[in-house]
Amino acid sequence: MLRKLGFIFAAFGIAIAGASIASSASAQEGARVSDPGLYKEFGEKAGLTKIVDDFMVNLLNDPRTKASFENADQKHVKAMLVEQFCEILQGPCSYKGAKMKPIHSNLGINREQFNALVEQLQFAMDKNKVPFAAQNKLLAVLAPMHRDIITQ
Numbered sequence: 001m002l003r004k005l006g007f008i009f010a011a012f013g014i015a016i017a018g019a020s021i022a023s024s025a026s027a028q029e030g031a032r033v034s035d036p037g038l039y040k041e042f043g044e045k046a047g048l049t050k051i052v053d054d055f056m057v058n059l060l061n062d063p064r065t066k067a068s069f070e071n072a073d074q075k076h077v078k079a080m081l082v083e084q085f086c087e088i089l090q091g092p093c094s095y096k097g098a099k100m101k102p103i104h105s106n107l108g109i110n111r112e113q114f115n116a117l118v119e120q121l122q123f124a125m126d127k128n129k130v131p132f133a134a135q136n137k138l139l140a141v142l143a144p145m146h147r148d149i150i151t152q
């Protein structure tokens with residue numbers, strides 16, 4: 001229970017400690033973690049790839065997110081998530097995918113689905129033994145994106 005509260009807090013609380021905002025057109029698009037050691041804690045590119053593979057399996061098994069992802073180009077979305085997380089974690093990547101607002105604008109995503117995605121990401125990070133504090137630092141950067149993703 002405490003664990004669950006932890007991620008909800010991380011996702012929607014105002015705890016953005018650990019996140020820094022690089023100057024860019026949109027604060028959410030340019031945000032990075034401030035700790036340069038975090039990329040290693042996620043196992044670098046290989047670790048991120050495993051986490052995102054597990055994450056997508058989870059999303060396809062969760063009734064709250066299944067419908068959104070089963071018709072998507074899962075391989076492409078996974079590649080983009082690895083690139084995006086790598087950049088956020090200060091890894092040697094540059095995210096070249098779509099901006100969060102336009103890519104999600106027609107999907108009718110609600111708060112329950114957003115929470116479900118955060119929860120499934122947390123399960124994937126747990127499975128891959130990412131330390132809890134490191135998990136929360138990534139979630140703190142992702143959480144403000146709800147403004148661009150939730151449309152109903």
Ligand code: HEM
Nearest residue numbers: 065068069072077080081084097098103113114117142145
């Ligand atoms: C912090 C939360 C989220 C992040 C960081 C995120 C990130 C991304 C990224 C990087 C892409 C690929 C962009 C591209 O193709 O260039 C994407 C696509 C997509 N996302 Fe999200 N997403 C989030 C939340 C959600 C939620 C809650 C849902 C639905 C339950 C969702 C459904 C989708 C779908 C269906 C696509 C594919 C859209 C298409 O190809 O037209 N996302 N997302």
